[in-house]
Amino acid sequence: MPSPLVSAVLREAPILDGHNDLAWELRERAAYDFDVLDVGSPGAPTQTDLPRLREGGVGAQFWSVFVPATLPPAEAVTATLEQIDAVHTMIRRYADRLAFADTAADVRAAWATGRIASLIGAEGGHSIHSSLGTLRMLRRLGVRYLTLTHNQSLEWADAATDAARAGGLTTFGREVVREMNRIGMLVDLCHVAPATMDAAMDTTTAPPIYSHSSARAVCDHPRNVPDHSLRRLAGLGGVCMVTFVPAFVSEAVRAWDAQARSIAEAQGVDVRDHLAATAFRTTYRDRHPAPRATIADVVAHLEHIREVAGIDHVGIGGDYDGTVDLPDGLEDVAGYPRLLDALAERGWSAADLAKLTSGNILRVLDDADAVARG
Numbered sequence: 001m002p003s004p005l006v007s008a009v010l011r012e013a014p015i016l017d018g019h020n021d022l023a024w025e026l027r028e029r030a031a032y033d034f035d036v037l038d039v040g041s042p043g044a045p046t047q048t049d050l051p052r053l054r055e056g057g058v059g060a061q062f063w064s065v066f067v068p069a070t071l072p073p074a075e076a077v078t079a080t081l082e083q084i085d086a087v088h089t090m091i092r093r094y095a096d097r098l099a100f101a102d103t104a105a106d107v108r109a110a111w112a113t114g115r116i117a118s119l120i121g122a123e124g125g126h127s128i129h130s131s132l133g134t135l136r137m138l139r140r141l142g143v144r145y146l147t148l149t150h151n152q153s154l155e156w157a158d159a160a161t162d163a164a165r166a167g168g169l170t171t172f173g174r175e176v177v178r179e180m181n182r183i184g185m186l187v188d189l190c191h192v193a194p195a196t197m198d199a200a201m202d203t204t205t206a207p208p209i210y211s212h213s214s215a216r217a218v219c220d221h222p223r224n225v226p227d228h229s230l231r232r233l234a235g236l237g238g239v240c241m242v243t244f245v246p247a248f249v250s251e252a253v254r255a256w257d258a259q260a261r262s263i264a265e266a267q268g269v270d271v272r273d274h275l276a277a278t279a280f281r282t283t284y285r286d287r288h289p290a291p292r293a294t295i296a297d298v299v300a301h302l303e304h305i306r307e308v309a310g311i312d313h314v315g316i317g318g319d320y321d322g323t324v325d326l327p328d329g330l331e332d333v334a335g336y337p338r339l340l341d342a343l344a345e346r347g348w349s350a351a352d353l354a355k356l357t358s359g360n361i362l363r364v365l366d367d368a369d370a371v372a373r374g
Contacts, residue, residue, distance in 0.1 A: 002337035009353045014059020016358035018241035018317030019212035047320040047332045055334040060117035069152040073129040080127040104362040124150035145186035151272040158193040160222040168195035177203040184372035206371040207237035212317030214301040234309040241317030246293035293327035
């Protein structure tokens with residue numbers, strides 16, 4: 001059971017998590033058939049189901065509509081639409097416990113009816129196939145953020161884990177950012193190269209986010225955020241939502257992952273391909289067990305970001321069902337209260353915790369809507 005302090009915080013300010021890949025798991029495990037994979041009942045084989053979300057104090061979730069960037073562009077758009085459809089289908093099927101949300105007001109309205117607010121985020125600019133019209137249609141379908149890249153660089157935006165193609169953002173890439181500001185779509189800088197972060201921050205007039213990234217000064221993984229970007233993020237009013245992916249939070253796991261990546265590349269595996277890389281790591285782990293990440297590792301990232309960017313600019317984006325392993329104590333979505341208890345033990349106040357759980361990202365949603373209204 002969480003401490004009385006954490007229980008009180010979660011009653012008033014439930015978790016709004018920035019990134020969950022359950023929709024892709026539904027595709028892979030059950031072809032989106034909720035009779036085959038019933039996430040409304042206990043015991044689902046995924047890291048996420050509705051009973052455990054409740055147990056974890058989750059009151060709102062950005063459901064990721066991820067598709068691999070290795071898909072041909074037109075197929076990627078189709079697969080993204082199928083992912084969006086799956087999220088809307090899930091919300092309808094479990095309408096007694098889920099409610100679609102597009103704004104901070106929608107989130108609070110869902111809480112008032114005892115339901116989990118369900119927002120949508122698209123993971124990777126490949127999902128728009130270099131089309132502003134497609135971007136606008138994703139927004140009309142309820143997509144509230146777009147991650148500018150996934151693991152592969154695009155012709156208009158550079159990824160953190162691939163060779164540069166765009167020098168950060170091209171002229172079209174900046175146009176994408178400006179259009180996102182205009183239509184109220186959050187600019188998500190996870191996965192992008194530092195030069196892309198800088199270019200996007202130079203361009204945006206609304207607060208950007210990192211939906212699921214941690215601090216590079218604590219764990220030197222290219223998916224994490226450098227301190228200079230955290231300072232710029234704070235100046236723009238944005239939020240970095242710390243992820244739980246072990247290779248992003250633990251230096252020991254990062255080193256293990258780097259070795260696995262090197263061996264995979266030597267064997268001809270395209271490590272930018274999320275699915276191929278995950279399959280290789282799963283096999284490699286059987287022969288070479290990975291070190292374990294812990295809640296303390298995640299706490300270190302949260303405290304570093306609070307120190308560098310400030311308490312108003314930190315959030316949580318666990319990346320459940322987007323990673324095979326998770327830190328001890330955070331194995332599934334029921335684990336958030338243990339993390340909050342660890343922070344409370346280190347002196348985080350109820351007000352601090354409430355900003356972390358949902359207050360900060362709700363403010364960003366409001367700010368982005370104000371920019372879109374002009």
